[in-house]
Amino acid sequence: MIRRLQKTAAKILLACIALGAMATASNVPSPAPNGVLYDEDRLLSAQEAEFLRALVTEVYLKTDVKIAAVLMNDSRTNETYAYAKEVANKWRLEGSDTKGILVYVSMKERSKHVIASEGFSTSYPNIDFKKIEQKALMPDFRVEKYGRGIVNFIWEISGEILAASGQTLSVNPDNLLADEPFPWQNYxxxxxxxxxxxxxxxxxxxxxxxxxxTKQAGFNGTFCNFENFNGGFKSR
Known part of the structure; x- marks a missing residue:
């Protein structure tokens, strides 16, 4: 009787593990249409996203290195590194014949991971992601400028990749310093x-x-109460 209960408990445990794995896999986001950025919480502004796409496109055209960023609100798992690896696999950034990098951030779990494929690590063994992270990502993350931190991080990685390949970046980061134009539709x-x-x-x-x-010479009334009007129109 005890053995039967033990076997039943083991089967239930295995079933729970399998269901958990299936639930995690189904929660993995599909590759973005542009293959570059999945930004669930819109941590990046429109300018930052456009700059990032131009940056990673140039890196890919010059070196065949694929860089992608997946920025999630909640990955719904405590095993965030394993989850990030699942994302990298689904986005085809893993493997010995692929030079791929995934920058993964989950806001709710407060986790961040950089997944580099075996092919990338073999081609660029001297790139220290931890060092670049401390230099380019953490200062912005500490003041909650997540979008800027991610862009700076990928910018530094891209520069080192091209430098190791004997090339330079032509994408201009100065455009990020300019204010975004106010959309004419808002006017x-x-x-x-x-x-x-x-x-x-x-x-x-x-x-x-x-x-x-109509008989008065001028307008001596008040137009609404602008002291209580806090609204505005902001563009991303």
């Missing part, structure tokens, strides 16, 4: 909202007040 939206407020204010006033106001 149209602001105009529509403003016109709507004017119309609503005018027609909300009593009819007698509207008629008498």
């Amino acid at each position: 149209i939206f602001i105009g529509i909202v403003f016109a709507g407020l004017v119309v609503a204010f005018f027609y909300a006033r009593p009819k007698k007040t509207r008629i008498s106001s």
Whole structure:
């Protein structure tokens, strides 16, 4: 009887492990359409994402090294390194015949991993990811500038890869320092909202007040209460 219970318990345990593995695998994000960036929490601004794509594209064209970043809110597992390896496999960044690097960050678990393929480690044995991480990533992460930290980290890695290959980067990082242009569509939206407020204010006033106001020489009222208006229009 005891042996039967032990066998049953063992089967249940194995089934739980298998189900857990399947759940983790199903939670692995599919490769991004551009094959470069999966940013679940939008940690990168539009400028940073565009710069990153240009950067890793140049590295790939010159060296065949594939670099990707997966930035997640919650990987739903405590085994984040194993999970990052699963992502690297699914994104085809692993293997002895592949020169691939995955930068993985999970916000909820506060974890970050750099997965380098066997092919990359063989081709670039002198690149020290820990050293680059302390120099380029951690200073920004400590002040919660995660997007900038990731971009700086990949920038430093890219520079070392090309230097080891006897080449240089042509992507210009100065564009990241400029403010993002305010989208012209936002001006149209602001105009529509403003016109709507004017119309609503005018027609909300009593009819007698509207008629008498036409006889006044000037506008002596107040337009809404802008002291309580905290909104704004921000572009990413």
